[in-house]
Amino acid sequence: MSDNNKAQGHAETFDYIVVGAGSAGCLMANRLSADPSNRVLLIEAGGRDNYHWIHIPVGYLYCIDNPRTDWRFRTEPDPGLNGRSLIYPRGKTLGGCSSINGMLYIRGQARDYNQWAEVTGEDDWNWDNCLPDFMRHEDHYRLDPNGDADPEHRNYHGHGGEWRVEHQRLKWQVLEDFAEACVEAGVPRTRDFNRGDNEGVDYFEVNQRGGWRWNTSKAFLRAAEKRPNLTLWHSTQVQNLETRGSGEGSRCTGVRVQRPGQGEVTARASREVILCAGAIGSPQLLQLSGIGPADLLQAHDIPVVRDLPGVGENLQDHLQIRSVYRIQGATTLNTMANSLLGKARIGLEYLLTRSGPMSMAPSQLCLFTRSSAEYDYANIEYHVQPLSLDAFGQPLHDFPAITASVCNLNPTSRGTVRIRSADPAQAPAIAPNYLSTPEDRKVAADSLRITRRLAEQPAFAKYQPEEYKPGLQYQTDDELAKLAGDIGTTIFHPVGTTRMGRDDDPMAVVDPHLRVRGVAGLRVVDAGIMPTITSGNTNAPTLMIAEKAARWILAGH
Incomplete structure (x- = not known):
């Protein structure tokens, strides 16, 4: 694997560019690069996950609101919180939020996914069809040789996958x-x-292995590190997407990034750019690139590539x-x-x-x-x-x-994520609008x-x-x-800001296969695509989404 520290003196072309090495991005890079004919670039704004507190479970206390591992976002003063502003952690390191989150393995309820299937018209999103995508990467402790699985456990859980699920080691x-x-x-x-x-x-069951945090960098990325067709650029900030054309005929052709010691570099994708930057990062990057609500983009003098009013809307959180x-x-x-x-x-x-x-x-x-x-x-x-x-x-x-x-679990309040300027270094305005209904x-x-x-x-x-x-x-x-x-405080479960939907839904950002509507060569694969928030913690559903999307992408090429 080509590392961030190796010089890239000219614009390179890859088959796939994955933006964000968090929960979805690490799985996506693993699955796409498993085919040696696919040239895959994985880009992460944060550094390597070599901070010791990432791996000690209680270390989340030292990773949240730490600039080494967290974007350190804050919400806008929220009327529903009587004017208070909250810290809004998002992982900024390999493994993303799986490196700083609560490690809790919860999928949600069958009704969540059946509702997604109804909203999108795509049966592959119903519970029965999502279950295999949860199980595909799972390694559940109860299915170990000395485990205590009941007779039906194998119908709901997987064993031998990359994503370890264990019992807690204390009572x-x-x-x-x-x-x-x-x-x-x-x-x-x-x-x-x-x-x-x-x-x-x-x-709760937890994503740990032998008392250590099990993040997606360990689970999915390290397994792929020796593949010559996977390139990793960490500590690399994406400035915006490179596009060709505008309106319905537009196409995403690559990304422009700031690389340490090299300045601005362009990487091009011959097949797809896949945004896995999360429910805050992905809408921010789309808006910076001229894909989003036209009035917002024009207010910041950003040329409109594709008017998609739903980008950054529909923010939901617990x-x-x-x-x-x-x-x-x-x-x-x-x-x-x-x-x-x-x-x-x-x-x-x-x-x-x-x-x-x-x-x-x-x-x-x-x-x-x-x-x-x-x-x-x-x-x-x-x-x-x-x-x-x-x-x-x-x-x-x-x-x-x-x-x-x-x-x-199922809030009806909806918030927004909106850029404040055309500067990629400026954090977006995050307004969850809690308790507004x-x-x-x-x-x-x-x-x-x-x-x-x-x-x-x-x-x-x-x-x-x-x-x-x-x-x-x-x-x-x-x-x-x-x-x-x-x-009230957030449990750090933002979703929904690039939600999927039918073609006749004007607020849908991506189609049921997560392709950005009207922009060829571009998908979003992270928690932002959820039309409605799942009934529980959101990391496991995000991995399922990435598993399903990777399967679709590989089948399509």
Whole structure:
């Protein structure tokens, strides 16, 4: 493989150019370069994933909002959050967001994909046809020789693929009892959130291998590193797409990039340019290249190559609302990690066994349930942790506590991603517009009531829980909705900004096979193509999207 540090003195031509070496991009580069006749260029703005905190699971604390690994975006002040602005992490390193995310393996619900099939008219997007694309790259621990798979597990999970899925390497008694409280409240136990109906309570499964983070750079890119037909340019910022023509007859012919020590370089694609830059990066790059809403482009003096009003629209995200319960008579991470001796013990446990708190994903216990009886499917998700703090990056509280964060899985609020200027170095304006619909405010209020009902169950009530945050003084719908705006934070699941749809849908950016409408030689393959957000964490669905797209691209050539 040709590396970033090898000189490229002139414009080169490849069959495929993949922009973004994140979750989708690493898989895409692997699949396309598996055919030795395909010349593939993979471009990543960030550096190599050689920062040690990327690979230690708890290291997400040191990777998020770190310029070495994160784009460090911020949202616009949001009316739904009562004027607050949030950090908006996006991975900027090999592996992309899979190098800084929560490592949680959740596919969503069958109804999500059946809805995509209905919206696009493409049956390949329904659940039954997406399932093989999830399984194709999966390596599930329960299917190991000493695994505990049930008889149907092989119908839903794969083994021997690149993407490792494991159980978490620790348990907490207080979380065991919270899970039992969920059962007492009517939530069923489950052994598998990934069979199409994720309602239930259990521990998250994680993308780790032996207590280390398993990112897509390790899983897909390193396997391809010795292929002479795969070229990697890391630490290389794409300035814009190179196009020929305008309107319906336009074609993407390559990319212009800034390379370290070389200045601006052009790379050309004889077949396709494939954007895997994510739900923020891909619409930004399209707009910078004259593909997007004509009025926005003209406002920044960018020549309009293709007027696509949907580029940067339809932003969806999961907003979590954190409830903190101060408890008695239990061990939590607050009490373990608030002393030098406790920290030393935690470090030694990880050093010797790759387990304990340093192997923790950000959330351990998972719960999918319904915010009210009007839903016949799970519409809210909980991330439950044996710790508490005032805000991300702040120190742990000095008292034992747990945090139960709840999010609306199917928000109806829609936001935007729009460039501020023609300068590729300037971050776009990200406006999620959280809680901007009555439906979302109602689910927020109801979900906080569900949290309180769970905490009142006998299995957890024995800890004498005290609602430290937000506080029982908030009771009415209006109070709880305003409260959600005061304390809600993103779980970092932006999707939808280059959504797919039928040809007669004026806001669809890509067709059902992810080709940019009216621009030949250009696709988008990342979470931005989702018409609606999946009912759960979004990394696994993004890999499925890339698997499906790679299969289509290879079949087409």
